[in-house]
Amino acid sequence: xxxxxDCQELQREEIESLETIFGSAWSKYDExxxxxxxxxxxxxxxxxxxxxxxxxxxxxxxxxxxxxxxPWLKGNKRQRLMDELNKTIQQNVHEPxxxxxTQTIYDFLDEKFLFLTDEQRDQQTTGDESNVTxxxxxxxxxxxxxxLPIPKLSPEEKYSCPEILTDEPMEEDRASVFQAHCARIxxxxxxQMVLDELKKHKKIATAKHNVYAYRVTVGNGKILNExxxxxxxxxxxxxxxxxxxxxxxxxxxxxxxxxxxxxxxxGAGRFTAYKQCCAEIIKKFLK
Numbered sequence: 001x002x003x004x005x006d007c008q009e010l011q012r013e014e015i016e017s018l019e020t021i022f023g024s025a026w027s028k029y030d031e032x033x034x035x036x037x038x039x040x041x042x043x044x045x046x047x048x049x050x051x052x053x054x055x056x057x058x059x060x061x062x063x064x065x066x067x068x069x070x071p072w073l074k075g076n077k078r079q080r081l082m083d084e085l086n087k088t089i090q091q092n093v094h095e096p097x098x099x100x101x102t103q104t105i106y107d108f109l110d111e112k113f114l115f116l117t118d119e120q121r122d123q124q125t126t127g128d129e130s131n132v133t134x135x136x137x138x139x140x141x142x143x144x145x146x147x148l149p150i151p152k153l154s155p156e157e158k159y160s161c162p163e164i165l166t167d168e169p170m171e172e173d174r175a176s177v178f179q180a181h182c183a184r185i186x187x188x189x190x191x192q193m194v195l196d197e198l199k200k201h202k203k204i205a206t207a208k209h210n211v212y213a214y215r216v217t218v219g220n221g222k223i224l225n226e227x228x229x230x231x232x233x234x235x236x237x238x239x240x241x242x243x244x245x246x247x248x249x250x251x252x253x254x255x256x257x258x259x260x261x262x263x264x265x266x267g268a269g270r271f272t273a274y275k276q277c278c279a280e281i282i283k284k285f286l287k
Contacts (some may be wrong), residue, residue: 004056011054014096019239021225038102042109045072050105052098058095063089066101081108095233155240159186159194167281170273178273180281181254190215194252207256211274213240214252223249232257238275242282253278
């Protein structure tokens with residue numbers, strides 16, 4: 001039987017994870033409520049603020065209350081986004097869902113950007129302040145989080161797959177086996193190289209989940225924090241957390257999970273296992 005304490009603990013963990021991933025773009029709406037907001041953008045003309053309210057019983061018994069603030073988004077396009085967000089909620093019943101909602105919004109913004117003409121795209125990426133609406137100016141105190149595009153390598157830039165360190169397997173309650181892998185990366189393109197190299201091993205390629213996270217410096221000097229759940233909802237956040245807390249940069253960790261007994265459900269314990277695997281391998285990696 002789930003209790004209010006269980007829900008409150010999951011809420012606390014979700015808030016801490018979102019603070020780690022989004023930084024100042026994630027904030028409390030006001031001190032007298034349980035409403036938070038995360039501000040996302042593709043550019044200054046395509047900004048969406050997701051507002052979420054933690055209610056008693058979320059996420060194990062009740063769904064999250066949420067809304068979006070995006071005055072520029074109207075009609076069918078707005079309804080389409082709301083439909084996608086509702087679908088995300090339905091696909092993640094009884095699970096913390098806020099990070100998934102942010103990715104749905106990012107996907108929507110990226111798709112909308114693809115439908116622009118070349119002239120419109122050039123105009124929106126110039127950063128011309130004359131394009132900023134009055135609403136943008138009113139919201140100037142809100143810091144927005146932008147999903148950075150994957151950079152394209154020039155012919156002069158040559159990167160190869162880095163050396164990969166693999167830790168000993170970790171067994172958890174006969175239910176699953178976890179194994180962590182770690183590599184030092186210099187460029188985001190090496191993320192896929194590491195995944196491809198690991199999946200050359202049939203056992204890893206056929207694993208149920210290969211969850212990964214990485215931090216890497218991009219061209220403007222900013223540190224990019226990214227993670228991928230690979231079907232294990234929220235697991236990527238737990239792999240990313242030790243990298244952020246230890247202020248590690250240009251590093252990637254993959255945690256592979258094999259199910260041994262599907263009749264045994266680990267519940268929230270699987271997240272602790274992902275986090276522990278990451279923490280253990282970075283200790284060995286940094287020696």
